[in-house]
Amino acid sequence: xxxxxxxxxxxxxxxxxxxxxxxxxxxxxxxxxxxxxxxxxxxxxxxxxxxxxxxxxxxxxxxxxxxxxxxxxxxxxxxxxxxxxxxxxxxxxxxxxxxxxxxxxxxxxxxxxxxxxxxxxxxxxxxxxxxxxxxxxxxx
Amino acid sequence: xxxxxxxxxxxxxxxxxxxxxxxxxxxxxxxxxxxxxxxxxxxxxxxxxxxxxxxxxxxxxxxxxxxxxxxxxxxxxxxxxxxxxxxxxxxxxxxxxxxxxxxxxxxxxxxxxxxxxxxxxxxxxxxxxxxxxxxxxxxx
DNA sequence: GTAGATGCAAAACGTTTGCAACCTA
DNA sequence: TAGGTTGCAAACGTTTTGCATCTAC
Numbered sequence: 562x563x564x565x566x567x568x569x570x571x572x573x574x575x576x577x578x579x580x581x582x583x584x585x586x587x588x589x590x591x592x593x594x595x596x597x598x599x600x601x602x603x604x605x606x607x608x609x610x611x612x613x614x615x616x617x618x619x620x621x622x623x624x625x626x627x628x629x630x631x632x633x634x635x636x637x638x639x640x641x642x643x644x645x646x647x648x649x650x651x652x653x654x655x656x657x658x659x660x661x662x663x664x665x666x667x668x669x670x671x672x673x674x675x676x677x678x679x680x681x682x683x684x685x686x687x688x689x690x691x692x693x694x695x696x697x698x699x700x701x
Numbered sequence: 702x703x704x705x706x707x708x709x710x711x712x713x714x715x716x717x718x719x720x721x722x723x724x725x726x727x728x729x730x731x732x733x734x735x736x737x738x739x740x741x742x743x744x745x746x747x748x749x750x751x752x753x754x755x756x757x758x759x760x761x762x763x764x765x766x767x768x769x770x771x772x773x774x775x776x777x778x779x780x781x782x783x784x785x786x787x788x789x790x791x792x793x794x795x796x797x798x799x800x801x802x803x804x805x806x807x808x809x810x811x812x813x814x815x816x817x818x819x820x821x822x823x824x825x826x827x828x829x830x831x832x833x834x835x836x837x838x839x840x841x
Numbered sequence: 842g843t844a845g846a847t848g849c850a851a852a853a854c855g856t857t858t859g860c861a862a863c864c865t866a
Numbered sequence: 867t868a869g870g871t872t873g874c875a876a877a878c879g880t881t882t883t884g885c886a887t888c889t890a891c
Contacts, residue, residue, distance in 0.1 A: 578845065578890050614848040619881065637775030653822050664816045676804045676831045682793050684833035688777070691816045693824035718865050718870060754873040759856065
């Protein structure tokens with residue numbers, strides 16, 4: 562799990578300014594071990610910085626992705642979500658409400674090797690998502 | 702692999718009209734064993750029916766998905782693609798150009814069972830995509 | 842002081858909706 | 867002939883862009 566100090570260090574090394582908006586966004590992302598949409602991050606950021614714009618959230622979440630501080634999780638049906646960088650894992654998504662939890666399972670390297678062997682692709686990564694219903698939505 | 706006759710039969714059973722637009726869209730989808738975006742289907746349809754609207758493509762591709770004639774493939778970075786219904790399989794996607802090929806590998810049921818066991822989700826399906834570079838893009 | 846960042850407004854993009862005209866069964 | 871379907875235009879929600887202002891270093 563990436564520390565705030567490491568993140569700040571990365572910004573400094575690349576001469577990227579540590580604005581209050583960035584600092585607070587890093588705070589939010591690194592503290593909660595969750596998955597957020599841009600809109601959710603914008604709402605949270607607004608609580609402490611009412612004047613922040615959603616453009617700034619987009620700018621910075623994309624910047625953080627490029628820097629490898631944040632990972633974008635793309636999955637069907639819904640918006641992208643973002644999570645603070647941690648070890649590789651998979652996700653379960655609720656088809657009803659979009660809630661998402663992590664699944665730590667050994668990377669399916671052998672399936673990647675198989676896919677590489679039967680195709681003319683140079684495969685660099687893979688992604689596995691599970692879809693289902695969370696316990697909250699199950700009760701309804 | 703679903704036949705045109707089966708598809709037409711499904712429409713008849715549900716009292717869904719076989720318009721020329723639908724017929725031609727079924728023709729395109731069922732003949733080529735490919736993955737198309739809505740825009741690509743619209744362009745192909747336009748070759749034989751210049752007056753067709755993209756709304757009709759959306760209407761019908763969604764209808765076909767609901768009827769189970771067509772499968773929507775959602776993956777990161779890009780638009781949804783659609784393919785004519787066939788046996789379950791996974792996909793490799795080129796990160797450069799979006800080209801997509803099928804991978805026939807036994808369904809990872811045991812991973813689904815594991816994910817179910819460690820979560821409070823009722824898991825109904827999963828999805829595995831591989832990302833890489835196709836041979837065309839590799840050369841560039 | 843200055844290059845980089847912010848925040849507003851407008852544009853862009855894919856997709857959906859409302860509705861009058863049309864056509865399949 | 868009647869309800870399903872089409873195709874146009876407008877609306878929608880998310881994301882990107884242009885740009886003047888501001889600010890971290």
